[in-house]
Amino acid sequence: MTEQQPQEESRTARPHQPAHRHTDWMFGGVYGTVLASALMAALNQEGEGFTPFYDASWVLVTAATAGLAHGYSHHMASHREGSEGYRWRLLAQALWSEWPLIVATLPTVLLLTAAGLGGWNAYDVTAAGLGLNTALLFGWGALVALRVGHRLGRALLIGLADAGIGLAIIVANALIK
16 A cells, blocks of 8 residues: 555545534524524514414424524535535434424423413513523533533533523513513
8 A cells, every 4th residue: 555545545535523412412402592582582572462372383493494504504614525425414414413402492382382272471471481491591501511521510600601691681681672
């Protein structure tokens, strides 16, 4: 074998992509929860009728669309050499890796669905949803920080920083309305 052969093999070999499951969960969990909170705050306007089923469907549709757009843009930004079939598999993997984003919106979707079935008050549902999502942001941050190796104190601080995003949405919702 000459020195040139291994170099040629490395150019045509499919690149190994390291597993980033913890960061996928962190990104998807935080992004999906923030997205659900922002939509919950934006869709509920004072003086308008409360439409929890409509709101739940828009949270879910927006999350799915954001996940598809994010996965597709990552795929397009990281062009890989290989056959067309290989590139399609990479696209499918990129899109599939966005499922934590969609799953993270489900507590909000379920809350809004329950509100529609129960005839709950819009203000109470929005307050509960934003509070729940802030607690979930804390949990996402702390759990993933622990999973990637941070000590408990540092993980709790990361959780608090994530919860700060939820608190910012609550404050913005109060100021805008």
